[in-house]
Amino acid sequence: MQNLHPKPGFPLAPGQSPLGPMILDRAEGITVPASINTYLREYQREGVSFFWDLYKQGRGGLLGDDMGLGKTIQVISFLSAIMKKHGDERDINRRRDHVSNIQDGVEWRQRRTLPLANKTWPTCLIIAPTSVVPNWEREFQTWGYFEVGSYTGSKKERDDILTDFKMGRLDVVLTTFDLARRDIAQLDDLAWSAVFVDEAHRVKNPKSKITLAYNQFTCLRRFGLTGTTIQNSYMEAWTILDWTNPGRLGTSKQWKGYVVKPLTIGQSTSATEEERTKALTVAITVRDKVLPQFFKRRTKDIIKDQLPTKTDEVVFCPLTPVQVAVYRRILHMNPVQNLVRKDENCDCGSGEKRKDCCHSIEKGGVLKYMSILIKISNHLALILPAPNDSPEQTLRNRELAEVAFPGQPIPKYGTAMLLPQYCGKWVVLDTLLREWRKDRTNKVLIFTKSVKLLDMLEFHLNTNSYGFLKLDGSTKQSDRMPMIDRFHQDSDIFIFLISTLAGGTGLNLTGANKVVIFDPNWNPAHDLQAMDRAYRFGQTRDVFVYRLLGAGSIEELIYARQLYKQQQMAIGYQASVQTRYFSGVQGDTSRQGELFGIKNIFKLHEDTLATKMAIEKATIMELDWALAHLSSSKSKKSAKSKADDWVYEADSKSGKEEADLRGLSALLFDDEPPEVTDDNDIHKTLSAIGVKYSHRNDDVLLPSRIEEERSRTALKEAKRKRAAAKKLKSERNQSTPQKSKTPEPQWPPRRKHHKAPLSPQSKLASRQMALIELGMINCPADLPVFAQSFARKSSEEQNEILARLDEHVRGRS
Secondary structure (H helix, E strand, O other), rough: HHHOOOOOOOOOOOOOOOOOOOEEEEEOOOOOOOOHOOOOHHHHHHHHHHHHHHHHOOOOEEOOEEEEEEEEHHHHHHHHHHHHOOOOOOHHOHHHHHHHHOOOOOHHHHOOOOOOOOOOOOOOEEEEEOOHHHHHHHHHHHHOOOOEEEEEHHHHHHHHHHHHHHHOOOEEEEEHHHHHOOOHHOOOOOOOOOEEEEEHHHHOOOOOOHHHHHHOOOOEEEEEEEEOOOOOOHHHHHHHHHHHHOOOOOOOOHHHHHHHHHHHOOOOOOOOOOHHHHHHHHHEEEEEEEHHHEEEEOOOHHHHHHHHOEEEEEEEEOOOOOHHHHHHHHOOOOOHHHHHHOOOOOOOOOOOOOHHOOOOOOOOOOHHHHHHHHHHHOOHHHHHHOOOOOOOHHHHHHHHHHHHHOOOOOOOOOOOHHHHHHOHHHHHHHHHHHHHHHHOOEEEEEEEEOHHHHHHHHHHHHHHHOOOEEOOOOOHHHHHHHHHHHHHHOOOOEEEEEEHHHOOOOOOOOOOOOOEEOOOOOOOHHHHHHOOOOOOOOOOOOEEEEEEEOOOOOHHHHHHHHHHHHHHHEEEEHOOOOOOOOOOOOOOOOOOOOOHHHHOOOOOOOOOOOOHHHHHHHHHHHHHHHHHOOOOOOOOOOOOOOOOOHHOOOOOOOOOHHHHHHHHHHHOOOOOOOOOOOHHHHHHHHHHOOOEEEEEEHHHOOOOOHHHHHHHHHHHHHHHHHOOOOOHHHHHHOOOOOOOOOOOOOOOOOOOOOOOOHHHHHHHHHHHHHHHHHOOOOOOOOOHHHHHHHHOOOOHHHHHHHHHHHHHHHHOO
């Protein structure tokens, strides 16, 4: 068998044995060749089975695995099975030889006709981004002997590929998004057995030309690959899944009404208990009943036991006083104020809105001024005229600099690059690098998406005599591997400086154990790809990632929206019960809160840490609910006793009562950022240079046990109310008048000396006092820290704390 050179033919790992084929359908002979199956991980075999189960039903689906889990390999393994490949040299030119044999026959000589391309073996069209098509070609060559044609290049080259396909000579045709859209009339009704779209989130907009074109495929075995099915909203999931299974999820209007609206409203801090209950019910239904029919997703959690840990720290870097002053001046510019106040009545007294009267809006103004604010958040030199600017850029930057530095000479670009007062992130980066350099085994990746920032960082690193390499768009492909080898092997090379767009994908840099994202991207997928250059198979050390944000600036707002979107993903995929940090409701102009709308975009939070306050406020509200409602009893009773009626009170969010509870919280809540003790030396060092807040991104995305218990309580109460209403309606509908019934005696009987259980308000107040008296909280500043610590504890640990508080309360009384 080895003489047939099976592929991929990788060396076996120590202790690894060759496996037999993976059998999908024994009767039909559908198997993944042993040569491929040997190297698949178990979750990848599950992905192959997922494709096969849908394929044999004549429909498609969506594989939503995280990047790095091998979606490409799962597709190739599946295709090898349905195409009945051997996985060795017996597959070479199989189709071409088959067609030649047919052409030697009578049918061809008499009628000059060939059977459809998928008559003998299935065929496949794969649509991928232009930059990824060569990777698909390489993977097909690595994992088997496939007959693959690339529908790219000139028209003649593409026509030749189509001719080969129609004659039945090709297993797979690869093409790009734009070509598939443009040439859809030539592709839509060909004999495809399956159509795969890589990075299927490109079809998330139902009105885009790509989505409209791809819906023309007559092949209904349509499969998508993407790790970001829910990137911006729940509607995107419907569009992609509807492409894979037309009509099976209802209309977009139905999806919006039944899924999108309840989930987005339920995610808000201002959601009522009924809205929260409905959101949880919908999320569970989507997770358990809807998605499994079309969708399979695995995260990197399934391989975390095979990798070291990754810590993703978000550092809120204070803007310098000069940055704050310039930021303010930009916000006060007339074009920006016209955007912010566009819907106000015009000053002229016409009664018209400002935008429709004397204060017209600059076309493209929103993106223009957002871009300017992002630059200011990173380095003021980015808005100054630079030597390599075009004449148009020079003029634009000079006008901007005159606004930023009124009544004073405009700073020179070269000088400004070096001034720490122009960049609040410099001191943070300096501090991190100095700390890390104490251990000479540390190696650092620094990513930035800005070419100018890349040059500034290069100058900065040279000034500090750090050994480093730089990779950007101008780096030749042939130079990349030697640079990577040098980074790994040369102990004097401490830092690899990388353009996010040029080096965010395709690089293996497992020699690094520290990663800095200097200017985070609005699309979190780009930053995750950058982190994965170091955090991937082959990494042997724990990886620490530091994302630097301009505190109070538009960068913090962008990050807050990313958190919101990441929570959407957790809710949509897993029905995860998340802590509600924000009041804004996406898509609802009447409930924009602190996240949405133009006024939030053009705002500077100078003296408050908005994200920190939102997180602390939310965790304190959860703690309040836990102190007011959770029992410290470890026994779980399935049914309520009549005494429970003394404890239960209506939804705390909907009435005046909750305002009192929030008032009690306010007595303990401190608006000043508390000093948080941390054993981590880096945190102490950052605190010493003025960084008042940082947190681990994963920590704020953990499912909330308290919110889960609150939702469970709300669901039980909703069920009780429905049962009571049904019973009342049944009694009213009975034809014979009901005799008055004597109330059933309560058992055990309530004695005069028996005290009713504490109301939620009283329980909250007494437990809060116990927290202070027991020394769990020593001052108001301790409350946010305790609330976050309590939220992360197990149910048993929370119960123990509540029992200790209750015991103290009983002893005091």
